Amino acid sequence: MSVKPKKSFDINKYTGLLASLIAIVCGLLIAFIILMLTNPAKGLDAFMTIITGGLGMGGFKNIGTLLFFATPILCTGVAMCLAFQAGVFNIGGPGQFSIGAFVAIVTSLYFSKDLPAPLSWMIPVLAAMVAGALWALIPGILRAYFNVNIVISTVMFNYIEMYYILHWISLTCYDALKGQTRPVPANCKLPQLFMPALTQNKASDIGILIAIIAAIIVWVILEKTKLGYELKACGKNPDATRYAGIKSKRTILISILISGALCGLGGALYHLSWSGVYITFKLGSAPEGFTGIAVACLANNNPLGAIFGASFLAYLTVGGNYMQIFGFQKEIVSIITSIIIYFSAFSLFMRHGIERLLLKGKTKDANELEEENT
Amino acid sequence: MTNSENIIEFRHITKKFPGIIACNDISLGIRKGEIHALLGENGAGKSTLMSVLFGMYTPEEGTISIRGKEVKVTNPRVATELGIGMVHQHFKLVQNYTVLQNIILGEETVKGPFLDMDIARKEVVELSQKYGLAIEPDELISNITVGQQQRCEILKMLYRKAEILIFDEPTAVLTPQEIDELMGIMKGLAKEGHTILFISHKLDEIKLVADRVSILRRGKLVATLDAVSTTKEKMGELMVGKEVSFHVEKEPAQPKEDVLKVENLTIINNETKKKVVNDVSFSVRKGEIVVIAGIDGNGQSELIYGITGLMPINEGKVLVNGEDYTKKSVRERNMILSHIPEDRHKYGLILDYPLSYNLALKNYFKKGFVNKSGFLNFNKFNEYADELINKFDIRSGQGRTTMARSMSGGNQQKAIVAREIDQDSDLLIAVQPTRGLDVGAIEYIHKQIVTQRDKDKAVLMMSFELDEVMDVADRIIVMFEGEIMGTLDPKKVTVEEVGLYMAGVKREEKKV
Numbered sequence: 001m002s003v004k005p006k007k008s009f010d011i012n013k014y015t016g017l018l019a020s021l022i023a024i025v026c027g028l029l030i031a032f033i034i035l036m037l038t039n040p041a042k043g044l045d046a047f048m049t050i051i052t053g054g055l056g057m058g059g060f061k062n063i064g065t066l067l068f069f070a071t072p073i074l075c076t077g078v079a080m081c082l083a084f085q086a087g088v089f090n091i092g093g094p095g096q097f098s099i100g101a102f103v104a105i106v107t108s109l110y111f112s113k114d115l116p117a118p119l120s121w122m123i124p125v126l127a128a129m130v131a132g133a134l135w136a137l138i139p140g141i142l143r144a145y146f147n148v149n150i151v152i153s154t155v156m157f158n159y160i161e162m163y164y165i166l167h168w169i170s171l172t173c174y175d176a177l178k179g180q181t182r183p184v185p186a187n188c189k190l191p192q193l194f195m196p197a198l199t200q201n202k203a204s205d206i207g208i209l210i211a212i213i214a215a216i217i218v219w220v221i222l223e224k225t226k227l228g229y230e231l232k233a234c235g236k237n238p239d240a241t242r243y244a245g246i247k248s249k250r251t252i253l254i255s256i257l258i259s260g261a262l263c264g265l266g267g268a269l270y271h272l273s274w275s276g277v278y279i280t281f282k283l284g285s286a287p288e289g290f291t292g293i294a295v296a297c298l299a300n301n302n303p304l305g306a307i308f309g310a311s312f313l314a315y316l317t318v319g320g321n322y323m324q325i326f327g328f329q330k331e332i333v334s335i336i337t338s339i340i341i342y343f344s345a346f347s348l349f350m351r352h353g354i355e356r357l358l359l360k361g362k363t364k365d366a367n368e369l370e371e372e373n374t
Numbered sequence: 375m376t377n378s379e380n381i382i383e384f385r386h387i388t389k390k391f392p393g394i395i396a397c398n399d400i401s402l403g404i405r406k407g408e409i410h411a412l413l414g415e416n417g418a419g420k421s422t423l424m425s426v427l428f429g430m431y432t433p434e435e436g437t438i439s440i441r442g443k444e445v446k447v448t449n450p451r452v453a454t455e456l457g458i459g460m461v462h463q464h465f466k467l468v469q470n471y472t473v474l475q476n477i478i479l480g481e482e483t484v485k486g487p488f489l490d491m492d493i494a495r496k497e498v499v500e501l502s503q504k505y506g507l508a509i510e511p512d513e514l515i516s517n518i519t520v521g522q523q524q525r526c527e528i529l530k531m532l533y534r535k536a537e538i539l540i541f542d543e544p545t546a547v548l549t550p551q552e553i554d555e556l557m558g559i560m561k562g563l564a565k566e567g568h569t570i571l572f573i574s575h576k577l578d579e580i581k582l583v584a585d586r587v588s589i590l591r592r593g594k595l596v597a598t599l600d601a602v603s604t605t606k607e608k609m610g611e612l613m614v615g616k617e618v619s620f621h622v623e624k625e626p627a628q629p630k631e632d633v634l635k636v637e638n639l640t641i642i643n644n645e646t647k648k649k650v651v652n653d654v655s656f657s658v659r660k661g662e663i664v665v666i667a668g669i670d671g672n673g674q675s676e677l678i679y680g681i682t683g684l685m686p687i688n689e690g691k692v693l694v695n696g697e698d699y700t701k702k703s704v705r706e707r708n709m710i711l712s713h714i715p716e717d718r719h720k721y722g723l724i725l726d727y728p729l730s731y732n733l734a735l736k737n738y739f740k741k742g743f744v745n746k747s748g749f750l751n752f753n754k755f756n757e758y759a760d761e762l763i764n765k766f767d768i769r770s771g772q773g774r775t776t777m778a779r780s781m782s783g784g785n786q787q788k789a790i791v792a793r794e795i796d797q798d799s800d801l802l803i804a805v806q807p808t809r810g811l812d813v814g815a816i817e818y819i820h821k822q823i824v825t826q827r828d829k830d831k832a833v834l835m836m837s838f839e840l841d842e843v844m845d846v847a848d849r850i851i852v853m854f855e856g857e858i859m860g861t862l863d864p865k866k867v868t869v870e871e872v873g874l875y876m877a878g879v880k881r882e883e884k885k886v
Contacts, residue, residue, distance in 0.1 A: 224749055224750060225748045225749055225750060226738065226739060226744045226748045226749075226750055227748060229731070229738055229750060232727075233724050233727065233735075236724045236725070236726045236727060237720075237723075237724045237725065237726075239720045239721050240720070240721050240722065240723060240724050240735070241724075242684060242704060242721075243682075243684060243704070243713070243715060243721040243722070244704075244708070244735045244736060245703065245704040245705030245706075245707075245708045245736075246705075247703075247705075
């Protein structure tokens with residue numbers, strides 16, 4: 001007789017979470033040490049401020065700020081979850097994000113500002129997604145048809161974007177006085193609906209809700225659909241995928257298209273927000289793109305986990321904004337997040353460790369196993 | 375009890391892995407100068423026991439004595455110092471180094487800061503002459519045959535002054551002639567006073583070469599017997615714990631019309647520009663099993679990949695049921711053929727998918743498994759998985775939710791066989807379907823293949839094991855260097871004859 005599958009306890013789900021938690025704790029511990037070394041007198045206070053995420057200092061309205069920071073990195077995080085699960089190492093997040101942001105701004109300035117309400121913001125958002133997807137498609141094609149390493153090509157595309165975008169901004173939407181992009185017309189910004197009331201923050205909008213919906217949709221695609229079955233199979237074993245008759249070129253292109261679109265979405269939601277963000281006229285990649293990798297890492301590539309990963313990193317960022325009070329640079333938070341990312345990169349290693357601990361004492365005699373099986 | 379004759383003494387060795395006891399309280403003495411075979415199914419613990427001796431695993435309990443002295447073998451370096459050498463199943467050679475360079479690697483002879491190859495060369499040549507291990511010291515590993523590579527591995531051990539030699543399934547990759555040579559070499563080594571431990575699950579070889587045989591089953595030592603006086607049947611029975619039949623029971627084939635027709639197929643390797651498959655034509659009919667025999671690397675794998683669409687064809691045609699499939703996609707081919715692939719981990723399974731997902735790998739896109747809007751029907755997945763698990767007796771820890779990675783090799787293979795046979799295609803392609811499996815599982819898979827034939831399916835099989843080829847085939851096609859050397863009738867040829875075709879010595883006259 002075959003053994004009935006047990007529904008109750010799936011060790012893998014818990015070890016993934018546990019590994020992320022351990023990574024976070026280790027990261028925070030080392031961060032604490034760094035803070036103490038930099039400024040022993042204020043180190044503890046600063047650390048407590050990061051831990052409490054500024055909730056203690058700014059009151060409830062910081063929730064709004066937190067959600068504002070979480071929105072773009074949730075989008076890029078989900079983008080990375082999908083790409084990584086499909087085995088496509090899209091490191092082009094910053095480029096796809098900025099292209100999305102730029103296209104959203106330009107579309108709203110030149111096209112949708114005269115359109116009625118939902119279209120005025122939806123069109124820039126959709127345009128940004130298309131732009132992000134197309135920008136990602138080029139390295140995708142290079143990978144699928146010419147076998148160019150996708151890590152290298154997406155990184156190179158970040159550089160191309162970095163220079164080109166300044167050129168395009170200067171041609172289209174440059175505000176010479178402030179050295180940044182022109183402000184987005186108010187009717188093209190994201191609707192605020194009940195969000196300001198909910199978060200006690202008048203700059204809150206529905207961006208985070210759109211990002212969460214995107215995360216849920218991607219989770220459903222990955223877990224419940226035929227496409228997800230194929231994408232994940234491709235990520236886990238491309239040879240077996242080919243053997244099963246799945247077209248791997250198509251799978252690569254689809255995953256990078258969706259991934260690019262999500263990064264573009266992140267750029268749009270960030271720049272169409274009410275918090276007044278602009279693309280400044282200087283060289284550099286959008287950090288939100290890279291933070292997405294950290295989010296995916298913390299989330300173990302699970303899009304639903306990314307909601308918590310993004311919120312957590314946003315939480316640290318909010319706390320980090322108060323660092324100057326204690327004489328620290330706010331970049332100290334970047335150091336902490338990087339340390340956490342380093343630790344979460346060990347998450348697989350930690351999972352094995354945890355599994356061993358859990359399995360200890362459960363060693364079965366081979367003969368007992370035989371009896372169970374027969 | 376201690377025996378002064380024993381060069382190695384295992385006492386109560388227990389080695390555990392998560393969820394399993396690989397070696398369970400094994401006590402065993404090995405005499406100096408004997409060839410001692412370790413026989414057992416996959417996962418019986420024979421390789422683990424040898425790994426413990428060679429210092430790759432530390433046992434939880436028990437001790438090892440060598441030459442009467444208790445030792446702690448903590449790593450292979452310690453083992454080497456104790457005079458223990460091991461030829462692994464997968465050779466550990468540097469491909470772009472020469473034979474000589476490989477042999478001395480790690481034990482280089484030097485003059486000041488410089489290598490002094492001359493001393494080493496002299497020593498290696500002496501060793502090779504003494505033991506009849508013919509090698510070409512300056513040939514690159516990548517250019518020599520598997521048999522020569524194995525001799526290089528043996529010389530590596532001898533060069534390190536090993537007295538206790540462990541061979542881990544050394545014959546798996548060799549031709550019949552090479553196997554004979556190896557047996558001779560092993561006997562010669564024993565005569566010179568070396569002690570040989572020989573892991574195998576091939577009873578013939580053990581009968582031929584071993585002095586004593588220890589049989590392991592599920593981590594326990596079942597018996598240590600005199601290899602010469604014990605019958606094969608007795609050994610087989612002790613190994614699996616039940617009687618086994620060594621012969622595949624089957625009625626004569628009743629072939630009907632052609633299902634697969636391969637015409638002038640040629641495949642050129644992209645890098646070497648060599649014709650790995652050279653103008654190959656044959657057909658497989660309904661109700662017969664055609665087996666491709668040959669030594670590994672003579673184009674058989676490429677031929678199969680060409681037929682199944684995993685590798686592009688340069689010239690020629692593949693016809694199935696009269697329809698041209700040369701240019702069709704893998705998915706289209708999968709609709710008419712089932713393929714048990716050569717490498718179950720590379721092609722056959724997605725190891726990090728649960729069993730139910732793996733069983734649906736060829737069906738997930740079909741009606742019932744997926745609805746019109748692209749959502750998977752997991753009830754159907756589960757039903758189908760349970761059906762196959764019951765029908766084919768696939769055993770695993772957590773049933774259909776078990777990750778393929780955590781299943782045993784035999785059950786992984788059973789899962790693939792179940793999936794492919796259940797496709798009910800006209801053509802079944804089975805590539806080394808029993809590789810690395812134990813006697814029980816082999817018997818089972820052979821039975822399944824014969825049943826398919828009897829259901830009027832066309833079966834194309836490929837195998838390196840000559841016994842398997844002779845037993846299962848209705849017709850044998852022998853390949854050598856990408857060409858078909860002959861089509862043989864297993865009832866009319868001997869194993870040795872097939873061996874000659876495989877080695878390229880003999881060739882059938884081309885029919886006009």
